[in-house]
Amino acid sequence: MQPHKPSQVEPAVDTHSANLHNADTSSVLARYIEQFIDAWERHAEQAPVLSQFLPANDGGLRRLILVELIKVDLEYRWLHRDQPKRLSEYLHDHPELQSQAIPPDLIYEEFHIRRQCGLEIDPEEYLTDFPEHADSLRQLLGLKDEYQSTLVTRPKTSVTLDAIEAGETIDDFDLVLPLGRGAFARVFLARQKSMQRLVAVKISADHGTEPQTLAQLDHDYIVRVFDQRQVEADVLRLLYMQYLPGGTLESVVERVQQTPEDQRTGQILLDAIDATLEKRGEIRPSDSSIRQQLAEMSWTDTVAWLGSRLAAALDYAHRRQVLHRDIKPANVLLTAEGVPKLGDFNISFSEQVSGTTAAAYFGGSMAYMSPEQIEACLPGTGRTPDELDGRSDIYALGVMLWELLTGARPFDDNVNAGWANAMETMLQTRHRGVPPEVIARLPRDCPAALRRVLLRCLEPDREHRWSDGGILHQQFELCLDAHARELVDPPPESWRLRLRAYAVPVVVALNLIPNAISAIFNYQYNRRQIVEQLQDATQKFDLIQGIINGVAFPLGIALVGWLAWRSVRGLRVLARTGSCPPDDVPAIRRDVLRLGGRTAMICLAEWIIAGIAYPISIHLAAGSMPPSAYLHFIGSLVICGLVATAYPFFGVTSYAVRSVYPAMLQSCPGGPADVRELKRLDQRLSRYLVVAASVPLMAISGLSLVRPAGNVDGHLQLLEQAVCLGGIVGFGLAYHFYRQLQGDLAALLRIVAPRHRDASIEAGVFG
Known part of the structure; x- marks a missing residue:
């Protein structure tokens, strides 16, 4: 039920309508009144709190809106809901009304609404309660026998909208079927005669900026508005738009x-x-x-x-x-x-x-x-x-x-x-x-x-x-994306989730283990194949080995640990603040994706240095060595260098891609820089897979070729066989990581650079 349509006759005395000469003020006031009426209509049992519908400022507009909302409130309480409230109660609830003289038309409104309820009201009662308005009230209360609403501005289309029915023709539109209605508008399925198409027509009061707003928007997931028309005789606006027959999410x-x-x-x-x-x-x-x-x-x-x-x-x-x-x-x-x-x-x-x-x-x-x-x-x-x-x-x-x-x-x-x-x-x-x-x-x-x-x-x-x-x-x-979401939000029991907090020790361990195995092999192989053949060189070799490893391993651990800390510092920021510093995001995630390659290069560099330092140190300590000895050094160090490069790369990269990097996507979504890095990493995977594949080949061919003729040392043969077998197993693991990482990178690429689906097939435009 809506309040009755207000008369177009101005009240005899209007002490506050002078504020409404500005059209924008009138539009704002109408909207406040409409929202308050809507609140009354939507809540049948409880009356809305009037103060909740007032603007926050303390200026004249707030008082003006308060007066008009009280008129609406009086009508609903006395005429429609049997929840009467007197003007004195409004004065108590809203002391700001007393800051100036109460408008006489508000008194007039209560007087006639009470009379409409069948009460015998003596006008002298109001003259006694409000003596300061005695002259105005005599004029207002004795002017007409018929009640005229004093609302300055109200929805002028409420009765008009209620009267519109399907089957009618308004302007260029034959109304076919009602689709819905709100407090201040009705929507119909209509046939636009000039275009011979079905459209949805929204009929409402002629105010607001919805047409101008929607005219800016042309998107596959926003209702397409075609145009608007005004029906000036009824102060109506027709907004016609794309007809969507599937209803709403309600x-x-x-x-x-x-x-x-x-x-x-x-x-x-x-x-x-x-x-x-x-x-x-x-x-x-x-x-x-x-x-x-x-x-x-x-x-x-x-x-x-x-x-x-x-x-x-x-x-x-x-x-x-x-x-x-x-x-x-x-x-x-x-x-x-x-x-x-x-x-x-x-x-x-x-x-x-x-x-x-x-x-x-x-x-x-x-x-x-x-x-x-x-x-x-x-x-x-x-x-x-x-x-x-x-x-x-x-x-x-x-x-x-x-x-x-x-x-x-x-x-x-x-x-x-x-x-x-x-x-x-x-x-x-x-x-x-x-x-x-x-x-x-x-x-x-x-x-x-x-x-x-x-x-x-x-x-x-x-x-x-x-x-x-x-x-x-x-x-x-x-x-x-099931694969991508499992990476970014792994289940609570997942190792990827548990190991995020231990990035530095995990990365160090993934580099240390293959390097330690390589160092042990290198020591055992060269000691038996070369050093024991040289007179009085064993003790010096052990000393040189201890010095080189004593320097290389702590230095490598420090460098790898520093790189790991630097690369995963974004996780600490994420855990502490829930977000990443925007300026740091690209660099932080780039460091994570490059972590495997960088640590592998550190290990390779150390083995290259060792490959130079070992022969020189042995030569200085034990004198000249036969050419075959140098070949043994070079062959064993090449194999160790390949192991120390390929296996740490796949281990650290797998940890970075599957555990660390996805965590950063929870709060800091990816962008073009991430796309470039993920694609480059995908290209590097193939190169490192080739390196991993060369380990067993080098072990089989390289070591056997440099072995002196007639050398049948069982211990050496066992070492060579272990390297060959380990290389084959290692390659199998590297290939497993390679395929797994390819799938992970593809999933990550889908979410850091999602391709917007061609929504033309989803448009579903009817008409």
Whole structure:
């Protein structure tokens, strides 16, 4: 029920309408009144708290709006809801009314509303209570026998909209079927006669900037607005747009609530759409690859799929300085194929439309509002509407997707303390974050990645939320990639998760073990093959070996440890702050991806130096050596150098790619620099695989060729056989890591540079 249509006759005395000569002020005032009427209409049992609908400033506009809202409140309380309230109570609740003389037309309003309720009211009562207005009240109360509303500005189309029915023709449109309605608008399926096409027509009061706002937006996941028309005789605006026959996500939420958790799949989305299609007499699409894909999806993947597309839509709008401010299931329309499209920018705000201010469009749906948006609606919080940014839309999207996933919103907004504390209670609830018991009710098959992404959308502090829709789109794409999400959000029992905290010792160990094995082989082989053949050289060889290893190993460990610490320092920042410094992100992740190659080069460099130092030191200590001895040194050191290069590379790179690097993608999504580094690393894998393959070949051919004729030392033969066998096993491991890393790098590339699906096949444009 709407209040009756106001008369166009001005009251005899109007002490405050002079403030409304400015058209923008009138538009703002109309919006406040519409929102208050909407609150009365939506809540049949409890009266909305009037103070919650006042602007935060203390200027004249606030008092003006207060007076007009009291008139609406009086009408609903006395005439429609049997919750009467006297003017004296309003004066007590709002002391600011007493700062100036109370407007006589407000007194006039209460007088006649009480009379309409059948009460016998003596006008002298008001002359006694308000003697300062005696002359004005005599004129007002005795002027007319018929009541004339004194509301300065009210929705002039409320009665007109109620009278519009399907089958009528308005302007260029034959209205076919009602599609929906709100407090201040109705939407019809219509046939545009001039274009002979089906469109959706939104009929509303002729104010606001929705057409100008939507005219800026041309995106596959935003409802396409064609144009607008004014019907000046009825002060109506017709906004005609792309017709989407699949209904809204509101019907999908209802179906989720009716379906047991273990039976929820992507088919729920299709069933809701098909029910709407049948109701509207539409035909379900056949041979749709998108519908087939959705039917085979789990419900968690379906929610991530919807979230990815809506995040891309928000990113597009936000980059054009357009905020939506009212993300909710009813404002997400669906094509017959199931593709979501963000619509109803009725309270959106764009900095590019002249003559608008954020304060004029601060509304929204309370249940989906971010904490800062609720604060902007509350007086005394210090928050103003123009402080809101795209992160407020991201919060609302998170609430909506949580509701879509579970069938219930993440916050319990059933306030039992009455409307007076409703908004404050909601604000406190959101500042506490999502309760653990609510998180525990997420579906059992909900991936850790989707849980993390949604919880970050719902961070109370907007500084900790996703910074923009593009990053959020990337994260939802990650949730849809089973391989990638398992890398970035491994299960709690995974070694990759447990070893993240021990990066330096892990990297040192992965380099130390193959180098220690190589050093042992090198010592044993050269001692038996060369040194024992030289007179009095054994003791000197042991001394030289001790000196070289005593210097090389501590130095190598220090260099590798420093590189590891430097490369994974981003993890420490991430653990401490929850985010990475933006300027450091590319360099930090580049160091992680290059860590395996850099540590391998350190090991190779040390073996090259050793390859030079050993023969020179032996030559100086024991005199000249036969040429075969030098060949033995060179052959054994080459094999050891290959082992020390290839195996640490694959071990450290696997640890970096599978454990460290994905952790950094949780808060710091990738970019072009990551794409370049991942592709370069993929190319290096092949080269190091060749190095690993050469170890057994060198062991078989190289060592046997340099062995002196007739040498049948069983111990040496055993060493050579061990090297050959170890080289073959090592190559098998290297090849395993190679194939595994190829798959990991491909998955990581998909999420650091997601290719936007060609959405033309998803557009689902009808008409």
